[in-house]
Amino acid sequence: MTPDMLQPLMNAVPMPLVLIGGNERVLAANAAADDLFGALERDRHYVTVLRQPSLLDCIEDALRGAIQRETQFVRRDATRDTTYRAMAAPVRLDGRDGVLLSLEDIGHVEAAVQMRRDFVANVSHELRTPLTAVLGFIETLQGPARYDDSAQQRFLDMMQREASRMSRLIQDLLSLSRVEAAERQRPTGRIDVAGLITSATMTLGPLVQETGVTLEVLGADDALEIPGDADQILQVVTNLMENAVKYGDQRVEVTLSQDDRDPVLRAPAIRIEVRDDGEGIDPIHIPRLTERFYRIDNHRSRELGGTGLGLAIVKHIVSRHRGRMRIESDLGNGSRFVVILPRS
Ligand SMILES: Nc1ncnc2c1ncn2[C@@H]1O[C@H](COP(=O)(O)OP(=O)(O)OP(=O)(O)O)[C@@H](O)[C@H]1O
Ligand SMILES: [Mg+2]
Incomplete structure (x- = not known):
């Protein structure tokens, strides 16, 4: 030749x-x-x-x-x-x-290695912050606050808060890795999405009370069944509603509806829409919100007890259910998170 x-x-x-x-x-x-x-x-x-x-x-x-x-x-x-x-x-x-x-x-292999490196660095940083605080409190309790009852109580409370933070981070990391591991296996159960929204509303009751937000749920009076994993979809709904309550202002609205044919999924679908009236999200952040540890205002999220893993977990769960998520926001006029899941 x-x-x-x-x-x-x-x-x-x-x-x-x-x-x-x-x-x-x-x-x-x-x-x-x-x-x-x-x-x-x-x-x-x-x-x-x-x-x-x-x-x-x-x-x-x-x-x-x-x-x-x-x-x-x-x-x-x-x-x-x-x-x-x-x-x-x-x-x-x-x-x-x-x-x-x-x-x-083999750029993609290098990118994966780099991602893992960043992930380890992020996890270490997230754990180090509360751990340093706890070590500081222990030192104070052993030294200056040794015989001061009221200071002891205060420091123990703070230590409990920091330790809970670490525990939550570990739980979220495990949850993320479990969801990722099972991402290619279709869920086998059938779930009632309306019931799950009601459960999430109850779970978030104390936070809603504490923040004084009005939470309104529409379209969830009658059961609405789809194929899915109940624990995971509960996690999706809770995460989105919790974010709306935390980052919203006065009013959060959750709407459950059905669509005979979703134009992207090309199939009958259900829509869970969570809308808040907070500051909203600058469009430059929107594509990155579902990255692990990505937070617009690190300090604020941390103050509110966030780990920045919530939306990353949501993304994987929605993808496992062959659904899709849309995030829309008008800066200054709140945000809207819509999860669309196939009905069969
Ligand atoms: N409804 C919302 N309005 C404004 N910003 C939001 C909203 N939802 C999420 N965000 C932004 O997206 C970031 C990532 O959200 P995500 O749920 O992944 O993490 P988190 O809420 O900070 O922590 P976690 O969910 O682990 O408690 C948040 O830190 C926040 O900056
Ligand atoms: Mg969150």
Whole structure:
């Protein structure tokens, strides 16, 4: 097969490919390789066109030993580095051993590693803050407040608050990892969404009283059944309602309704809409709200006992139920969180 015949075949492959002949010269390269290395001149010695040392060693080993070799290749440009897994595989051409070099973009693997690194850093930071406080209180109780009954009570109360915070964070992390682990398994039960909204309203009773918010629930008088996991959908409803009460101002409205055909799911669906009249959310934050630990005002959320995991958990649960979530907000005019779940 001549290089002319090879060219269209190689161009059909999306990953960069370079074919080096037994004479150590570039026989052919596909369009992706020309993009990556900048128009590779054919018939030149590969050393003069592929200049990265790790790549050259790898090709040389494959040529000499007729064995497959692998290395990493990093392409640097002005804005970012992209890492590729480069593989040099021996191929027999015209009675001599050549090499086919292929490069696989492994940026997504790096991104996952980076995400895990960020996650560990976030968790450590979130745990360290209350832990430092507890250690400080213990020191005070052992020292200056040793014989002061009222101070002791105060410090114990504060320690309890901080320890509860840590415990909640751990619970939320476990909940998130359980939800993620089961994300690809469809829920098997049937649940009454109206009943779950009523349960969430009762759970949030003390918070509603404390904040003085008026909570109104519409459309949840009659049972409304859908396939789902009751604990998880309760978690979704509670999280959204709790956020609305915490970040809203005076009034929160929860509406349950049905739609014969949701235009995106293309199926009959139910809609749970949670609306508040708080400050609202700047549009730049909206796409990031469901990221773990993402909070618009860290300090305020923390004061309100938040871990920033609520919406991340909601997102995974909704996705497991094959539903979707929409967040809309008019800065200064409150927010609206809508969860749409298929009815069958
Ligand atoms: N109804 C809302 N109005 C304004 N901002 C909101 C609303 N709901 C969520 N947010 C913003 O989104 C952030 C993330 O919400 P999320 O529920 O994930 O975390 P949290 O409420 O801070 O903590 P947690 O839910 O773990 O207690 C919040 O910190 C807040 O800044
Ligand atoms: Mg929340």
